[in-house]
């Protein structure tokens with residue numbers, strides 16, 4: 474095990490003690506937060522059941538608690554991108570969870586009595602569904618690059634696979650983008666050699682995704698454009714010149730998609746260019762709110778942009794994009810990282826809750842995504858990083874929801890979207906944190922036939938073979 478140990482503090486009794494301690498908090502979000510924090514593993518039978526499921530893309534970060542070199546059963550080319558838990562002894566309503574592998578986790582996805590289930594210590598907690606692969610995943614470019622290495626899960630495009638924040642003095646300390654690209658190459662299980670995707674290739678695949686959506690009569694896709702920072706130039710272009718070209722071309726494609734763009738905070742003139750090119754939402758991912766921790770954890774961002782500019786430019790961007798359309802992500806839990814993070818749950822929750830109040834009152838939606846403690850990151854190399862206490866995640870998300878209720882008229886609404894190619898992506902909360910689920914579950918915003926919609930687009934989950942062995 475690496476420098477990111479997994480507590481064995483999980484069995485049904487421990488989980489139930491949290492359910493009792495926080496009776497007003499949806500149980501589903503508590504389990505989801507624990508699964509994201511400690512990772513989860515797959516029995517042989519569960520891996521077998523993942524045949525035909527949407528395979529994990531490793532599109533940006535690894536989101537795993539162990540390196541690919543530890544996988545002995547080809548897990549990285551077999552496990553699903555995400556999965557849904559529902560029903561079971563606690564009568565859970567559906568939540569979708571991004572797959573984060575750890576063989577040391579107490580949580581095992583398994584087949585029990587022929588059904589795909591989530592277990593801990595052999596006890597079933599909920600049923601599990603794996604999403605089916607969309608048709609476009611079977612296609613490849615003439616050079617052999619599969620379409621899904623261009624657009625992952627019908628939505629996510631990592632235009633530049635590396636980041637020019639390089640090495641200990643610049644890379645964000647929780648981030649394994651550059652290490653992830655290295656391990657993908659080493660594994661030889663991914664074909665994409667070039668770190669940059671051409672504009673023509675990206676548009677071609679976006680068209681194919683839109684055509685799949687039309688074929689199935691579901692919502693047209695929206696795309697998230699992401700990639701590493703460009704601090705100097707890439708292919709002779711500055712960051713804004715480089716990314717603007719992609720935004721314009723994708724917006725002009727047959728999909729006419731909504732575009733969400735993730736980038737460093739930039740001044741109003743640059744932001745206006747992204748908007749004019751066709752971006753609808755902008756994500757200035759700030760990662761951590763506390764100023765001292767921002768400088769420690771994001772050295773490249775602190776030096777190139779700085780905390781004050783980051784915050785000011787987020788507020789300026791609201792004037793360009795409109796309230797609700799500026800949506801920075803925060804790596805929640807990283808504010809408790811050792812050795813310089815907050816030492817108590819109370820301090821950490823207080824700091825980040827202050828961030829929610831500041832941003833939401835200004836029409837900005839902070840998105841807390843859980844820290845996965847990936848082993849090749851600077852944080853895990855510098856110090857042992859034990860799991861962030863579950864109390865922190867529960868309290869923080871509860872505060873997020875209270876704040877959201879106060880300012881919701883100027884923030885995005887949940888539960889309004891129709892199913893796209895992957896039903897659970899539009900109909901449930903985001904897979905990497907529990908804030909969206911908290912709203913959906915507290916206000917019962919699911920369509921009446923939610924389970925049927927998810928089942929229809931899942932690989933078989935009952936009448937399966939096999940028992941709980943892990944080879």
Ligand code: SF4
Nearest residue numbers: 636644645648650701
């Ligand atoms: S800006 Fe930071 S988080 Fe984003 S890819 Fe670069 S190092 Fe990673």
